[in-house]
Amino acid sequence: MTISFNHLPTATPEAGAALGEAEATGSPMIQVEQLDKVFEGGFQALKNVSLEIQRGEIFALLGPNGAGKTTLISVICGLVRASSGTVRVDGHDNVADYRQARAMIGLVPQELTNEAFTTVWDTVSFSRGLFGKPRNPVHIENVLRALTLWEKRNNRLLELSGGMKRRVLIAKALAHEPKVLFLDEPTAGVDVELRREMWEVVRQLRDQGVTIILTTHYIEEAEEMADRIGVILRGELVLVEEKAALMRQLGRKELTLHLDHALEQVPAALAGHDLALSEDGHALVYTYDVTRQEEGTGIAGLLADLEATGIRVKDLHTRQSSLEEIFVSLVRERA
Amino acid sequence: MNLQSVKTIYLAEMSRSLRTVLQSIVSPVVSTSLYFVVFGAAIGSRISEVDGVSYGAFIVPGLIMLMLLTQSVSTASFGIFFPRFSGSIYEILSAPISYLEIVLGFVGAAATKSLILGLIVLGTARLFVPFTIQYPLVMLLFLVLTALTFSLLGFIIGIWADGFEKLQLVPLLVVTPLTFLGGTFYSIDMLPPFWQTVTLLNPMVYLVSGFRWSFYGSGDVSIWASAFMIVAFLGVSLAVVNWIFKTGYRLKP
Numbered sequence: 001m002t003i004s005f006n007h008l009p010t011a012t013p014e015a016g017a018a019l020g021e022a023e024a025t026g027s028p029m030i031q032v033e034q035l036d037k038v039f040e041g042g043f044q045a046l047k048n049v050s051l052e053i054q055r056g057e058i059f060a061l062l063g064p065n066g067a068g069k070t071t072l073i074s075v076i077c078g079l080v081r082a083s084s085g086t087v088r089v090d091g092h093d094n095v096a097d098y099r100q101a102r103a104m105i106g107l108v109p110q111e112l113t114n115e116a117f118t119t120v121w122d123t124v125s126f127s128r129g130l131f132g133k134p135r136n137p138v139h140i141e142n143v144l145r146a147l148t149l150w151e152k153r154n155n156r157l158l159e160l161s162g163g164m165k166r167r168v169l170i171a172k173a174l175a176h177e178p179k180v181l182f183l184d185e186p187t188a189g190v191d192v193e194l195r196r197e198m199w200e201v202v203r204q205l206r207d208q209g210v211t212i213i214l215t216t217h218y219i220e221e222a223e224e225m226a227d228r229i230g231v232i233l234r235g236e237l238v239l240v241e242e243k244a245a246l247m248r249q250l251g252r253k254e255l256t257l258h259l260d261h262a263l264e265q266v267p268a269a270l271a272g273h274d275l276a277l278s279e280d281g282h283a284l285v286y287t288y289d290v291t292r293q294e295e296g297t298g299i300a301g302l303l304a305d306l307e308a309t310g311i312r313v314k315d316l317h318t319r320q321s322s323l324e325e326i327f328v329s330l331v332r333e334r335a
Numbered sequence: 336m337n338l339q340s341v342k343t344i345y346l347a348e349m350s351r352s353l354r355t356v357l358q359s360i361v362s363p364v365v366s367t368s369l370y371f372v373v374f375g376a377a378i379g380s381r382i383s384e385v386d387g388v389s390y391g392a393f394i395v396p397g398l399i400m401l402m403l404l405t406q407s408v409s410t411a412s413f414g415i416f417f418p419r420f421s422g423s424i425y426e427i428l429s430a431p432i433s434y435l436e437i438v439l440g441f442v443g444a445a446a447t448k449s450l451i452l453g454l455i456v457l458g459t460a461r462l463f464v465p466f467t468i469q470y471p472l473v474m475l476l477f478l479v480l481t482a483l484t485f486s487l488l489g490f491i492i493g494i495w496a497d498g499f500e501k502l503q504l505v506p507l508l509v510v511t512p513l514t515f516l517g518g519t520f521y522s523i524d525m526l527p528p529f530w531q532t533v534t535l536l537n538p539m540v541y542l543v544s545g546f547r548w549s550f551y552g553s554g555d556v557s558i559w560a561s562a563f564m565i566v567a568f569l570g571v572s573l574a575v576v577n578w579i580f581k582t583g584y585r586l587k588p
C-alpha cells in the first residue's frame with residue numbers, strides 16, 4: 001500500500017513567509033540556554049542543556065531510554081517547569097510570553113492517550129479550538145486526509161488500532177497549523193510500513209517550512225530523517241552535529257583488500273597510503289574519509305600503486321561505521 | 336482573554352455531559368421524586384409545618400442544594416480528572432491558554448450543568464408540592480454562586496485525586512453527609528441545643544439556610560451569615576486553585 005501525502009496542509013502562506021523572515025534575520029526557531037531540570041526528589045534529568053534549532057530543519061534528539069529526551073521536549077512545550085535556564089520559541093520566552101511561544105508548537109506525545117469515546121473528527125477539531133484558532137473544517141479535512149484518517153473521522157478513538165491512534169495524535173498536533181512540530185518517539189511500537197509513512201509525512205511537513213524535532217532511540221530513524229542530530233546521554237547534550245558531518249567525522253570508511261599471498265609488512269611503495277596489515281598478513285586495511293572518496297583521489301591512487309607493485313588482490317569489501325556504532329562508541333566513551 | 340479556547344473546553348465538556356444526558360438528567364429527577372415520595376408524602380404527612388411552610392415545601396431548597404453540590408463536585412472533578420487519567424491533559428497544559436481560561440472552561444461547564452439540573456429539580460419539586468419563591472433573584476444568585484464554588488471544589492478534587500476511589504471519596508464522605516446533616520430535611524430548631532451548636536460548624540447549614548431564605552423569607556441563620564459563607568467558600572476555592580497552578584501541583588512537575 002502506498003499513500004500519497006500530496007496535500008499535507010500545514011503549508012500555509014504564513015509558514016513560508018515566516019521562513020523567509022527568519023532566513024533574513026537568521027534567528028533560530030528554538031533557543032534553549034543552560035537548561036537544568038531537577039525533579040522533586042532530587043533527580044537531575046537535564047544538565048546545562050543549550051541548543052539551537054534552525055528554522056525548517058529536521059532535528060533528531062537521539063538517546064537511550066531515560067536520557068532526558070521527553071523531559072527536554074516537555075520543558076520546551078511548557079509541560080515541565082525548568083529548574084533554571086531559558087527557552088525561546090521564535091524569540092518568545094516560553095514562560096514570560098507563553099502564549100506566543102506555545103501557539104507555534106504542535107506536540108505529538110510519546111504515550112498514546114486513551115480518550116475512548118470521542119470521535120476522530122471531534123478530538124482533532126478540539127485541538128484546533130484549544131489553540132485559539134477559528135473553526136476551519138477544510139483544514140481539518142486536509143489533515144485527516146493526509147494522514148489517511150478521513151475514512152475514520154466518525155469513529156470513536158477506542159475503535160482505532162494503535163497506529164491509527166498515533167496518527168490521530170499527529171493530526172491533533174497539526175490541527176492548529178504549528179510552525180514547529182515535536183514528535184516524541186513517533187515510531188515506537190509502530191510497524192515498518194507505518195514508520196515509512198510517518199517519515200514521508202515528516203519530510204512533507206519539512207518541505208512546507210515546518211521545523212521538526214523528533215526524539216528517537218532508533219539510530220536508523222535519526223540517520224534516515226534528520227538534518228542534524230543531537231545526542232543526549234543522562235541529561236547531557238553531548239554532541240550536536242550535521243548528520244552528514246557526524247557520519248564524516250566519526251564514520252570513516254574501511255576498505256579491506258584480501259590478498260592472494262600473505263605479506264610480511266606494508267610494501268614501501270604503498271607507504272603514502274593509510275594502510276594497515278592484518279595479523280595474518282592476508283589483508284590490507286585501508287581507512288579513508290568518505291569525502292575524499294567522493295573526490296575520487298584516494299582509492300584510485302591506491303589501486304594504481306597496488307597494480308604497480310604486482311600484489312594480487314583476491315577480494316575486497318568496504319564498510320562504513322553506522323550511526324549505531326558511533327552511538328555505541330559515544331556511550332562507551334562516556335560510561 | 337483567549338475566548339476561543341475557553342469556548343472550546345466549555346463546549347467539549349458540555350457535550351461530554353450530553354453524551355450521558357440520560358443518566359445526567361434522569362437520575363437526579365428520579366432521586367428527587369423518591370425523596371418527595373419518602374420524605375414529602377410518607378413522613379411529611381405526619382409533620383404539619385416547619386417554620387410556617389408545609390414540610391414538603393420546606394425540603395425543596397435543601398433538595399436542590401443537595402443536587403447542586405453533589406453534581407457540581409462530581410461533574411467538575413471528573414471533568415479534569417479524566418484528561419489526567421487518559422493522558423490527554425498534555426494538550427491542555429501545552430496550549431497557549433492561561434490557567435484562568437482552563438478553569439473557566441472546566442468549571443464553567445460543570446457549573447452550567449449543575450445549574451440546569453438544579454432548575455430541573457426545582458421544576459420536578461413543583462409537580463409534588465405548591466410553593467412560591469419570595470426572592471427569585473437572590474435564589475438565582477445563590478444557585479450560581481453555589482454551583483461555581485462547588486464546581487471549583489470539584490476541580491480541586493479532580494486534580495488532587497490519583498485514582499477513581501479518591502475521586503468519589505470526598506463527595507461520598509464529605510459533601511453528601513454534610514448536606515444531609517446541614518438542615519436539608521429538618522430545621523436545626525428541631526435539634527437539642529448541643530447539636531444545634533455543633534451543626535453551626537457545618538458550612539452546609541449556611542448554604543441551605545440562605546437558599547431556603549430566598550424561598551420563604553426565613554432560615555436557620557441570618558441571610559448575611561449565609562451570604563458571607565458562600566463568598567468565603569468561593570474565595571478559599573479560588574485561592575486553592577490559584578495555588579495549584581502556581582506550584583504546578585500534580586499538573587506540572
Ligand SMILES: Nc1ncnc2c1ncn2[C@@H]1O[C@H](COP(=O)(O)OP(=O)(O)O)[C@@H](O)[C@H]1O
Pocket residue numbers: 039040041043045063064065066067068069070071072588
Ligand atoms: N516527573 C518525574 N519525576 C521524577 N523523575 C522523572 C520524571 N519524569 C522523568 N523522570 C526521570 O527523568 C529521566 C529522563 O526521563 P525521560 O525524559 O522520560 O527520558 P527519555 O524520554 O529520554 O526516555 C528518567 O530517569 C526518568 O525516570
Ligand SMILES: [Mg+2]
Pocket residue numbers: 069070071110184185
Ligand atoms: Mg521519552
